[in-house]
Amino acid sequence: MSKIIFVGGKGGVGKTTCASSLAWKYSKKHKVLLVSTDPAHSTRDLFDIPPKRNEDFYTYSQNLHILEIDGEKESDIYISRIKKQCCEMLSPVILCEVEKQLDTASISPGAYESAIFEKMSQLILKNKEYDYIVFDTAPTGHTLRLITFPTSMNTWMESLIKKRKKILMLKNMKFNKKNKFSNDRVLNILESRHSWISDISKVLMDPSRVSFNFVMNAEKLSFLETKRAVKTLDEYGINIDKIIINRLLPNSSDPFWQGRKDKESMFVDMIFQDFKEKNLIPIPYFLEENTKILETIGNLIKKAT
Ligand SMILES: Nc1ncnc2c1ncn2[C@@H]1O[C@H](COP(=O)(O)OP(=O)(O)OP(=O)(O)O)[C@@H](O)[C@H]1O
Ligand SMILES: [Mg+2]
Structure with a gap:
């Protein structure tokens, strides 16, 4: 290492x-x-x-x-990756709006x-x-x-995961389904992101x-x-x-x-x-x-x- x-x-x-x-x-x-x-x-x-x-x-x-x-090149790569993930998860109508938002976000500091x-x-x-x-x-x-x-990303990720789980729980209750969080693509992405950030945190704090x-x-x-x-x-x-x-x-x-x-x-x-x-x-x-x-x-x- x-x-x-x-x-x-x-x-x-x-x-x-x-x-x-x-x-x-x-x-x-x-x-x-x-x-x-x-x-x-x-x-x-x-x-x-x-x-x-x-x-x-x-x-x-x-x-x-x-x-x-x-920074600009990396920012383009980063936003394209997020767009690709959105493409796999969202309907074309919502995707169009999300793409507009991402284009605006890509030029933010x-x-x-x-x-x-x-x-x-x-x-x-x-x-x-x-x-x-x-x-x-x-x-x-x-x-x-x-x-x-x-550290700041971790707190944000944790709150997003919590919110996503709450939505999934309500959805399951409405349709009388058993908890099947592991099949949820959004939750999977959030959790893998959270674990990636935790890994980098650990390294940064390891003297x-x-x-x-x-x-x-x-x-x-x-x-x-x-x-x-x-x-x-x-x-x-x-x-x-x-x-x-x-x-x-x-x-x-x-x-x-x-x-x-x-x-x-x-x-x-x-x-x-x-x-x-x-x-x-x-x-x-x-x-x-x-x-x-x-x-x-x-x-x-x-x-x-
Ligand atoms: N010990 C030193 N003796 C003489 N000159 C030095 C020494 N350390 C740095 N310099 C000179 O000081 C100037 C500023 O150094 P440097 O570019 O490394 O600073 P920096 O902190 O990276 O600046 P910036 O914040 O703009 O990135 C350079 O011209 C460098 O050659
Ligand atoms: Mg410098």
Whole structure:
């Protein structure tokens, strides 16, 4: 079973850099899939891979593959699948109305996220090829919704199942039939969906399979956002085990830069106080070009874990 690594954090703090560094590092000995769930993909750019038309999957090396999830494409696949299921269950008159509703739903913001979640869970539950799957995610809010999706979906699914069973019971009573819930196609779909979501929930809460890495910078807004994210995920029973404090400035003889460094050090102290139970990984600010820092950062993160 593959190990799953999520890399999240505020916009611009270095998520893509850290996720790519980890993927790079692991790919030295293992088969790795680096997945970008951020609609504004930049994972491929970091590896200097030119874009290919209609392509979301790239091979960087024999052991390192990159997938940039195309939310729109996944959303189309997702809605077509639901339409197909409806086709098998509904009369042509109702189907026409449902199709209209689904077309409207397909362009709603929720559909995009559901589709990304769908693809993410398929990768996590069905993959047999990779030893590691590293998710480079979008800024915090988006990521939190993605990771906490199963919990909210589960509650919704449970209420739909309950409602469906009630309808079936009333139907059975009216026609004086014995309970034959298992023959009901709608209930079967709802229950298989519920079990799929429970499976992904279990994986996300299993620290032996999943590691959550938060990237932050030692400054006020990033600090506050990370505190909120850690608290929210705690409430969902998801533990952030590593916090990467990225782009730490060196000491300087220049008063401006030393002033910034002093302010940063104040936040570093606060981070070490507030997150003392987490594995905190400081990463310096590097001058080198993107691909050159990947190996150095990958080594630093791996060494600290
Ligand atoms: N330790 C570092 N030293 C020097 N530059 C860094 C370091 N980490 C990241 N960078 C640079 O900072 C910039 C932002 O990094 P990155 O794209 O990884 O952030 P991000 O969190 O993924 O951003 P977004 O939220 O837009 O996806 C990039 O130019 C990257 O090269
Ligand atoms: Mg990024």
